[in-house]
Amino acid sequence: MKVNDFSFLIGGEAGAGITRSGSLFAKACMRGGLHVFGTNDYQSLIRGGHNFYVGRVGTEAVYSQADRLNLLVALNAETVMLHKDELVSGGGIIFDEADVALAAQKLDRTDLRLYSVPLRKIVVDELKEPHNLIMRNTVALGAAIAVIDYDFGLLEEILNETFKKEVAELNVKAAQVGYRYARERFGNDFEYRLAKTSVAGRRLIYLSGNEAVGLGALKAGCTFYASYPMTPTTGLLHFMAENERDYGLIVLQPEGEIAAINMIAGVAFAGARAMAATSGGGFCLMSEGLGMAGMTETPIVVVVGQRPGPSTGLPTYSAQGDLRFVLHASQGEFPRVVIAPGDIEECFYETMWAFNWAEKYQLPVILLTDKYLAESEFSVEPFDADRVKVERGDLATGEYVDPDEYKKYRFTENGISPRMLPGTRGAVVRANADEHNEFGFTSENPEMTARMIDKRMWKLQYLAKELEERNIEAVKVYGPEEAMATIVSWGGTKGPIREAMRLLAAEGVIVNFLQLVYMLPFPAARLRKILEKSKKTIVVEHNSTSQLSGLIREHLLKDVDHRILKYDGRPFNPGFLAERIKEVL
Amino acid sequence: MVNLRDLGTTEVNDWCPGCGNFGILSAFKSALVELGLEREQVVIVSGIGCHGKMVNWVNVNGFHGIHGRPVPIAAGIKLANPDLRVVVFSGDADCYDEGWDHFCHAVRRNVDITVIVHDNMILGLTTGQATATSQVGFRSKSTPFGSVVPPLNPLAHAVVAGGSFVARGFAGDPKHLAQLMVAAVRHKGFSYIDVFQPCVTFNYLNTYEWFRQRVYKLEDAGHDASDRQKALEKCFEWGDRLPIGMFYREDRPTYRDNLPQVKDKNLAKLSLKNIDISSRMESMK
Numbered sequence: 071m072k073v074n075d076f077s078f079l080i081g082g083e084a085g086a087g088i089t090r091s092g093s094l095f096a097k098a099c100m101r102g103g104l105h106v107f108g109t110n111d112y113q114s115l116i117r118g119g120h121n122f123y124v125g126r127v128g129t130e131a132v133y134s135q136a137d138r139l140n141l142l143v144a145l146n147a148e149t150v151m152l153h154k155d156e157l158v159s160g161g162g163i164i165f166d167e168a169d170v171a172l173a174a175q176k177l178d179r180t181d182l183r184l185y186s187v188p189l190r191k192i193v194v195d196e197l198k199e200p201h202n203l204i205m206r207n208t209v210a211l212g213a214a215i216a217v218i219d220y221d222f223g224l225l226e227e228i229l230n231e232t233f234k235k236e237v238a239e240l241n242v243k244a245a246q247v248g249y250r251y252a253r254e255r256f257g258n259d260f261e262y263r264l265a266k267t268s269v270a271g272r273r274l275i276y277l278s279g280n281e282a283v284g285l286g287a288l289k290a291g292c293t294f295y296a297s298y299p300m301t302p303t304t305g306l307l308h309f310m311a312e313n314e315r316d317y318g319l320i321v322l323q324p325e326g327e328i329a330a331i332n333m334i335a336g337v338a339f340a341g342a343r344a345m346a347a348t349s350g351g352g353f354c355l356m357s358e359g360l361g362m363a364g365m366t367e368t369p370i371v372v373v374v375g376q377r378p379g380p381s382t383g384l385p386t387y388s389a390q391g392d393l394r395f396v397l398h399a400s401q402g403e404f405p406r407v408v409i410a411p412g413d414i415e416e417c418f419y420e421t422m423w424a425f426n427w428a429e430k431y432q433l434p435v436i437l438l439t440d441k442y443l444a445e446s447e448f449s450v451e452p453f454d455a456d457r458v459k460v461e462r463g464d465l466a467t468g469e470y471v472d473p474d475e476y477k478k479y480r481f482t483e484n485g486i487s488p489r490m491l492p493g494t495r496g497a498v499v500r501a502n503a504d505e506h507n508e509f510g511f512t513s514e515n516p517e518m519t520a521r522m523i524d525k526r527m528w529k530l531q532y533l534a535k536e537l538e539e540r541n542i543e544a545v546k547v548y549g550p551e552e553a554m555a556t557i558v559s560w561g562g563t564k565g566p567i568r569e570a571m572r573l574l575a576a577e578g579v580i581v582n583f584l585q586l587v588y589m590l591p592f593p594a595a596r597l598r599k600i601l602e603k604s605k606k607t608i609v610v611e612h613n614s615t616s617q618l619s620g621l622i623r624e625h626l627l628k629d630v631d632h633r634i635l636k637y638d639g640r641p642f643n644p645g646f647l648a649e650r651i652k653e654v655l
Numbered sequence: 656m657v658n659l660r661d662l663g664t665t666e667v668n669d670w671c672p673g674c675g676n677f678g679i680l681s682a683f684k685s686a687l688v689e690l691g692l693e694r695e696q697v698v699i700v701s702g703i704g705c706h707g708k709m710v711n712w713v714n715v716n717g718f719h720g721i722h723g724r725p726v727p728i729a730a731g732i733k734l735a736n737p738d739l740r741v742v743v744f745s746g747d748a749d750c751y752d753e754g755w756d757h758f759c760h761a762v763r764r765n766v767d768i769t770v771i772v773h774d775n776m777i778l779g780l781t782t783g784q785a786t787a788t789s790q791v792g793f794r795s796k797s798t799p800f801g802s803v804v805p806p807l808n809p810l811a812h813a814v815v816a817g818g819s820f821v822a823r824g825f826a827g828d829p830k831h832l833a834q835l836m837v838a839a840v841r842h843k844g845f846s847y848i849d850v851f852q853p854c855v856t857f858n859y860l861n862t863y864e865w866f867r868q869r870v871y872k873l874e875d876a877g878h879d880a881s882d883r884q885k886a887l888e889k890c891f892e893w894g895d896r897l898p899i900g901m902f903y904r905e906d907r908p909t910y911r912d913n914l915p916q917v918k919d920k921n922l923a924k925l926s927l928k929n930i931d932i933s934s935r936m937e938s939m940k
Contacts, residue, residue, distance in 0.1 A: 101940075272937075272940040273940070274940065275936050275939035275940050276939055276940075277939045281939070285932055285935060285936070288930065288932055288935070289930055289932045290927070291925065291927030291930055293735075293917075293922045293925060294731070294734065294735060294922060296731075313935065314916060315915070315916045316935075317916075317930070318916045318917060318920060319916070319917075320734055320914060320916075320917055320922070322734075324727065324760065325756050325757065325759075325760040326756065328724065328727075328757075329724075329727040329756070329757055329760070330727075332720070332721075332724040332727035332728045332731065332757075333727045333728070333730055333731035333734075334731060335720075335728055335731060336700075336718070336727065336728040336729060336730060336731020336732040336733075336734075336735070337731040337732070337734065337735040337922070338731075339718055339728075339731070339732060340698075340731065340732045340735035340736040340739070340922075340923045341735065341736065341922075341923030341924070342735040342736075342922035342923050342925070343927070344731070344735075358721055358724075359721070359724070362720060362721050362724075366718070366720075452933075452936045452940075453932075453936065455931075455932055455933070455936075460927045460928060462927070491736075491923055492695070492698050492716035492732070492736070492739060493695055493696070493716075493736055493738060493739055493923070494695060495693075495695055496695065497695060498694055498695070498714055498715060498716055498717075499716045499717075500710065500716065500717045500718075500719075501717070501718045501719065502710065502717075502718075502719040503719055503720050503721050504707075504719055506719075510710075510717070510719075511664070511665075511666050511711050512666075512708065512710075512711050512719065
């Protein structure tokens with residue numbers, strides 16, 4: 071019997087409440103003192119198709135899904151056929167015979183346990199909810215709790231907290247019926263179990279990358295959020311909108327991404343913290359606005375959640391193909407910061423840093439996530455909301471009394487001009503997207519042009535220096551210093567890499583992992599130091615051209631030894647990744 | 656309170672001699688004086704085109720943005736800091752071509768800003784091409800055989816989209832234009848003035864003379880600006896007689912009025928310390 075090391079998959083048609091069910095089940099696990107990771111896979115459609123939610127449960131922090139499943143909850147026949155081979159030997163399938171008549175022979179798997187639950191019949195006959203067939207998922211959740219011999223009370227607790235009273239009661243009833251049905255018929259023969267631990271209770275939080283970015287933005291004092299919906303950052307729009315009233319912010323869905331970035335530039339010029347989020351396609355439209363923020367030295371934060379391109383690509387899947395794009399987007403040369411959080415904590419803390427850097431250095435900051443990170447859910451310790459303090463840089467309030475006119479673009483040693491906001495008594499604040507002089511008046515003077523370009527670009531060097539001096543983790547290293555190889559990566563691949571390292575370590579294969587958090591300013595010095603000691607370097611990325619390898623070559627004049635690339639829209643599974651790493655060792 | 660002298664800048668004006676923009680510039684300065692505002696209370700936002708240079712020549716806060724985008728920039732400024740008076744200067748290409756989608760939605764949204772469009776029916780700064788308001792048959796460098804597309808009727812669009820202040824002025828009558836600007840800035844909501852602005856270098860057709868022969872004032876004609884149907888009729892009056900003045904005006908809540916969470920709040924002046932997210936995290940447990 072195996073306890074508290076468990077993977078599950080809930081699958082069905084779009085509109086069947088798959089993601090919600092997966093989250094509820096995950097939260098019930100978390101409430102029992104366990105760690106959970108959950109990720110959803112869905113297509114760009116509203117009804118039909120195939121959606122699933124994969125969860126992984128363990129007693130220690132879980133960073134990604136596993137390669138194999140222990141339990142499959144199938145709300146349609148397709149789910150069984152598509153995922154049966156991912157089940158471990160002795161794994162189980164909860165299904166409804168009304169959807170699919172399963173027999174061991176037909177499955178070509180004689181090593182599985184088949185748990186037939188009449189989900190549809192229960193909803194229609196027992197719950198008397200013939201028009202509410204979505205309830206099948208809750209019945210199935212109840213049955214799943216019984217099969218894995220888990221604490222039903224935890225699921226009940228979560229259902230009661232999630233739904234309004236009436237809906238909660240109905241869901242609890244549905245789960246109870248499913249639970250009892252499975253208890254009575256299937257006994258105690260399943261070898262994969264979950265059990266409440268000694269640290270059960272309201273301890274961890276369960277949230278997505280999008281929500282973590284949103285929480286970070288709220289804490290950072292972002293009071294204006296403008297976005298046009300686009301997967302995978304739509305969830306962030308929803309999160310900000312939900313919190314609009316409680317946190318006193320304006321959430322505006324404008325006519326498109328161009329309007330969004332120009333609005334937040336206006337807000338930031340006026341002096342409030344503002345953010346927009348999109349994906350690659352929307353970011354294309356934002357490119358001119360990004361350059362304008364760079365030129366006018368306006369502090370904005372833009373979240374880019376990557377999905378596979380080119381063009382519309384695979385709208386609901388994941389990729390890391392936009393690294394070069396966000397580094398170079400928009401015409402001309404101007405400073406920008408690109409931060410790529412790799413896990414849920416970084417989504418929160420780096421968002422807070424993003425606002426600080428934007429204001430302190432008066433430039434645009436891009437938070438680069440991807441669908442896998444933005445929409446996957448993780449159980450983590452509640453964030454330390456005071457770890458990153460609000461820093462607004464040289465921002466003067468009060469009256470301007472200097473006899474000389476205020477210079478928005480005053481030349482200083484580090485390129486950062488003292489900032490005043492429009493409305494300040496005695497000051498005229500003039501931003502200009504044309505090349506300009508210190509007052510913000512248009513200037514086409516050749517000397518002024520070169521000086522202004524230098525002024526703006528200096529800021530990035532000083533920012534890099536500050537990262538260094540304050541020990542901001544622009545680069546992180548996991549694993550022992552002495553290792554057979556160093557894996558180099560960035561962003562959402564972090565979870566599967568850390569899981570793969572666990573698998574490899576269990577086999578005595580020791581690798582370490584260098585994660586780049588800051589892509590710009592590129593932490594070349596720190597990277598060089600670490601890579602000099604490494605026996606072999608393996609870059610892992612979700613793109614076809616290994617954009618990070620190119621950056622390393624550009625900044626370090628050094629080729630990496632191997633590249634493991636995956637660009638089919640789907641995340642790495644840790645076991646698959648571990649095997650690929652072994653192949654190149 | 657600001658006086659005319661304070662509103663000038665050190666920058667040398669490089670518009671063509673006789674440009675219609677001068678009328679708009681002088682009208683705006685007089686309007687600011689009449690409004691009795693301080694320099695720091697006003698922000699002007701411009702796009703790209705000859706009009707865009709306004710930011711260099713009026714000594715108030717300014718944001719010289721990019722082509723087609725001054726309206727969303729201005730909306731952002733006003734939504735953040737409602738104490739500022741935000742005035743957009745845009746052009747017919749800036750507003751009705753490149754920025755058309757922003758304009759339509761801004762009208763509908765009714766953010767409390769003023770948009771003044773320098774409508775010379777041609778692209779001036781790119782040396783003379785047709786725009787959305789160029790007349791059929793209009794010859795330009797991009798339409799050497801005459802424009803074949805009927806011009807946009809921006810005023811009618813604004814009325815239909817829910818505009819709460821729709822007006823038209825003439826750069827050749829800066830006194831009248833200044834009065835419209837005063838009313839526009841005082842209006843609570845999205846106020847919009849299309850301004851006939853002769854381009855003396857590239858527009859051979861729509862000249863000062865051409866406009867002077869045609870324009871008449873709606874207020875002199877007894878137009879009722881509270882009547883939407885009548886306003887629309889006036890918007891479609893085009894030919895020998897061209898109405899200027901107030902087409903349509905109504906009071907309706909601004910975008911911000913409908914957001915109780917920011918009532919009486921200036922987002923630009925909030926303390927960012929001690930924001931409590933613990934209850935939000937608690938709900939994620």
